[in-house]
Amino acid sequence: MSIVTMNFESQFLHSNHEISIILPDKPHHISAKEYYQNQKKYKVLWLLHGTFGDHSDWLRKTNIELYACEKDLIVVMPSALNSNYSNWSRCMLGFNMYDYLIDELMPMIYNWFPASEKRKDNFIAGLSMGGRGTIKFAVNYPEKFAAAAVLSAVPVDFNNLTEQDLQKDDPFYQRLRGMVDNAGGLEKFVHSNENVWNIINSLADSRKLPRLLFACGSKDKLIYENFTVFQEHAKKIGLDAEFWTLEGYGHEWRFWDLAIQHALEFFGLSDTGQSRF
Structure with missing residues (x-):
């Protein structure tokens, strides 16, 4: 795959900001001119990191580059500090991460890269804090994502x-x-x-929500109890979602590497079957 590390001044974050992007590679049997002029638009995975992380986490600690190569997929990984993917208008000069992803990052990726902006071609996933961001974006902007994978996180009842x-x-x-x-x-x-809990309650019986996957390791001391509570709540309100658990795994990268593979299958992203050679 091709890896792009991009640094730019963000309007919504009021600072220089760094992201990583995985782009599909040119197969060797196709000429460069033919490949780069084909105007194909690729499916996109918006992939969010957790607390204490940044845009490089998924690249350094999982095989996401390999999985994206197999799926012919663009993967966009922003940096969110410890923002919980929320707006912090009174932090420094303002760090509005929630608005940034929708109103700045998405338009940039769709118009500067060969990325499809069709709902059916867009997916979002994240771990821990990134999982909380994932479900927040998925339920507040359901028209933008075909499916979402919430890894080691679930909505919490704030009422x-x-x-x-x-x-x-x-x-x-x-x-x-x-x-x-x-x-x-x-x-x-x-x-x-x-308050994603309330929003899901209001939309659970509608067809507006993206397809939802919630995944958690059985030994995740931070999340598993809330995971089971929300799973029961989802049954009560009739939420159509998949709950996926792996025995013996905690809040750890070994789990997230396996979980993102399951998420790509859940999204319906099949291997291209096409060798670079």
Whole structure:
């Protein structure tokens, strides 16, 4: 595959920003002129990293380049800091990651690269924090994605969240406090696009949602309990989603490398069967 590392000044992040893009390789039996002028538009996977990560995580810690090559797939990997893929308008000069992906990154990729913007050709996936970003984008912009894979993350019911909860000395709640402040307070947060639990409840019996996959390792101490809670809730509200568990795996890259392979199968992305040679 071809790897593009791109650095550019972002309007929404108010700073230089780096992304990685995997692009399909030219097969050896096709001439360069024929291949690069064929005007083909490729399917796109928007692939999100987790807390403490960046755009390079998936490239360095999984075989995503190999899997993308087999599927003839463009993969776009942005950097999100620890933003939870939310807007942080009062952070520095502003770091509006939620708006950035939809209103800046997507238009750039669709118009500067051979990427299809058709819903049926676009997929989104992410791990941990990236999984939370994935489901947030999937339910708030269902018209943009054919399917979504949420790895080691699930929606959490924020309807009973209290100010006392927000004082907990825990990285999850520390970031959550900032997100509540961003929304203008707890009540506004609960009724915002951040409360994916409520949005799924309202859309569960409709055909608007992308196809959804939730995946978790059975020994994931951070997520597995919430995973089972949401799985039961999904049954109650009639949410059509696949829940996939691997025994013996925790919150770890060994699991995510296997999970992204399952996600590509879930998306219906078949191998091209075409050798570069």
